[in-house]
Amino acid sequence: GPGGVGKTTLAKWAYSVVKGFDPKKAWVCISETFHVAEITRKTIEEITKTTCSLASLNLLQNELQKILSGKKFFIVLDDVWSDDADNWKQFITPFHCGAKGSTILLTTRNQEVASVVQTCPSHFLNELSEEYCWLLFAANACFPESNGNQTLEEIGRKIVKKCKGLPL
DSSP states (O other): OOTTSSHHHHHHHHHHHOOSOTTSEEEEEEESOOOHHHHHHHHHHHHHSSOOOOOSHHHHHHHHHHHHTTOOOEEEEEEEOOOOHHHHHHHHGGGGGSOTTOEEEEEESOHHHHHHHOSSOOOOOOOOOHHHHHHHHHHHTTGGGGTTOHHHHHHHHHHHHHHTTOOO
């Protein structure tokens, strides 16, 4: 979905409520650069909560595989931009050793990324309708306390229109 629609917020909620994965749980922000070794290192550090000084991709992937082997894990890869299938195939290799029920949740703005990495159907988050956007805005901008002030509501609705259905 588009930026600001709530992908990361939804993933944070899932990450906070998911049970049965501790301590094999990690949140990794990816953003635009996707270097397999660096993402693997970040994943190891997030899971272990320690610094990883391994240098080569092979050593990093062996370490990650050792950490995950036979364990149930929940990993969030947030804000992914790369749709390079070869990089994804290489990155994902150590994750195949996890226990049944292990999960990787990925957020992206790009449908091509979702197509390349998906192992189950992706879910596209759409913008909110103008009415839902107004309800969210009004609830968070203290409009219920405006006591029906028409001018305030008019200004609020103009702001909502400018948001174009994006809650952020």
